[in-house]
Amino acid sequence: MHFNHGDKDETFLLNLYKRLLYPRLVEEKMLKLLRQGRISKWFSGIGQEAIAVGATLAMQSDEYILPMHRNLGVFTSRDIPLKKLMAQWQGKLSGFTKGRDRSFHFGTQEFKIIGMISHLGPQLALADGIALADVLAKRQKATLVFTGEGATSEGDFHEAVNVAAVWNLPVIFLIENNGYGLSTPISEQFKCKNLVDKAIGYGIQGIQIDGNNVLEVYQTIDRIAKDIHQNPRPVLVECLTFRMRGHEEASGTKYVPQELFDEWEKKDPVNNYQQFLLDEGILRPHIIVDIKNKYKKDIEIEVEDAFIDEEPDADSAQEEADMYFPYTQKLTEPQASSTEKRYLDAITDALDLAMQQHANLVLMGQDIAEYGGAFKITDGFAAKFGNNRVRNTPICESAIVGAGLGLSINGYKAVIEMQFADFVTVGFNQIVNNLAKTHYRWGEKADVVIRMPTGAGTGAGPFHSQSNEAWFTKTPGLKIVYPAFPEDAKGLLLSAIEDPNPVLYFEHKYLYRSLTSAVPDGYYTTAIGKAVTLAEGNQFAIITYGLGVHWALDYIKKHPECGATLIDLRTLQPWDKETVAEAVKSAGKVLILHEDTLTNGFGAEISAWIAEHCFEYLDAPVLRCASLDTAIPMNKVLEDNFLAKSRLAETVEKLLKY
CATH class of the missing domain: 3.40.50.970 (Thiamin diphosphate (ThDP)-binding fold, Pyr/PP domains)
Structure with missing residues (x-):
């Protein structure tokens, strides 16, 4: 492995070593904890550290990075405290997700890192949007997004790269080609010789590098990022590397030929860079020992501190509230005209x-x-x-x-x-x-x-x-x-x-x-979550929305004697339970009407809620009038028969007979 440090001085090269070594030592600690049964799962990036570390250090600190679950070096190189990371992995309240998600499935605006979800590939499109925002704001920034060789088979990969290419977005798409998607080798993942060749199909630049050479990774990403600051466009980078552990530790590595391990062990990114620094006289054996001892001591302290951090309390109301960004709508009233x-x-x-x-x-x-x-x-x-x-x-x-x-x-x-x-x-x-x-x-x-x-x-x-x-x-x-x-x-x-x-x-x-x-005229807003009563009667209530509102209005117009209350929900999530309850209490009989098919349509939820919360006010079963449980036909005769409107009158008659 050839290391060309160019104009980088000893301070830089030594710092790069420390950045590379630290996640390796953290991983070794995690594997010990796993064997001890103190943690339950770990996705190892041993053997791939040079990619995460080199690429992260090449980016500006305020540029977004979207890593995957084998990129510990991204997080450590952005100086996220290990205790905070450990709390995240252990589901502690002090973790980034407060115990709601695991691993690197989180984001942080403070450190400009947006983590992945378990589905491979969706983070790639997020990088497009982040980069587009920079372009629109005229910020000279790049966005770095990671993916694996397996995820390049996903439609999300194609779509994201294609959009970035068409829109000239400053995104660095970095593929970690580590040879296996869980147990499936690359020979069963794609037919092209190299993944970097996919760049040709999108009309963008593609570069293949040695992903185990931390200097090559750093220099390549640094060069690309600086270039696309001035000339925004996407670049595809394939980093050749190897996964030295299983997909996650429980899966093992028996499916990998031993000769591959033997070959790639010689290309270990930490050992090779360390030897380079020894050869250059930048490192001494005793310095290595000192650095490792300090890191191991620090790691031990932070890990153990995280173990004793507070566990989250289960508060159902808080859990439900936190599904949404806190927001109180302030209505703008409409003009008179x-x-x-x-x-x-x-x-x-x-x-x-x-x-x-x-x-x-x-x-x-x-x-x-x-x-x-x-x-x-x-x-x-x-x-x-x-x-x-x-x-x-x-x-x-x-x-x-x-x-x-x-x-x-x-x-x-x-x-x-x-x-x-x-x-x-x-x-x-x-x-x-x-x-x-x-x-x-x-x-x-x-x-x-x-x-x-x-x-x-x-x-x-x-x-x-x-x-x-x-x-x-x-x-x-x-x-x-x-x-x-x-x-x-x-x-x-x-x-x-x-x-x-x-x-x-x-x-x-x-x-x-x-x-x-x-x-x-002019700008005004309407309350989300608030239904409106369009007609009032005391015989029965119709609860509906969308086109169903007009079907109901037509029915009431043709049957003025029917005595119907008509509720237009307007919003289905959240929906106005209070207005619905009032209608049930005043009418006693309820018909839920919607255009959607009957089975598991939204009317089923309303019906169940009324039965649970308003049962004592009902004078008849809650009836639903919905479209047929079929696909929607094109022919008008068939479509009319499909739609709930064709059964509205008979459903009302059935309800009123109770």
């Missing part, structure tokens, strides 16, 4: 006002710039606000949702348009595992709104018509709004954008151009 607007135009108006109100707001979505979006909601926005803030995206929903979270982490707001709510499936993981859980895990906001053009009634068939709100209402950490009128569409969207928590905003496509009503 109003203008007749279509449902679609009310959404456009809200987005326009929000872009003026929030200079850090970025809109992203397929075809939303010059084309104006599939439904023309953002028509003219690119000309008015510029393509930096109104961004056409490649067709890669997962990366764009992840980029939205990255923008939020680095000081921006994001509104993402799903071209159709159905297409959210390919961004599902980022929503339910990253957006929803980020604050609970490590206290960071996820200031992202996802617009969801939803619903049937237009003959669009199984893949453009689904009502999929129930996929998300059961996911803690998300807020779900679903306006039925133009006035609410505007006010709730502005509220969603103000809210620093992740909000899924469902907007019904059928209502876009078919519904017009008076919408207050």
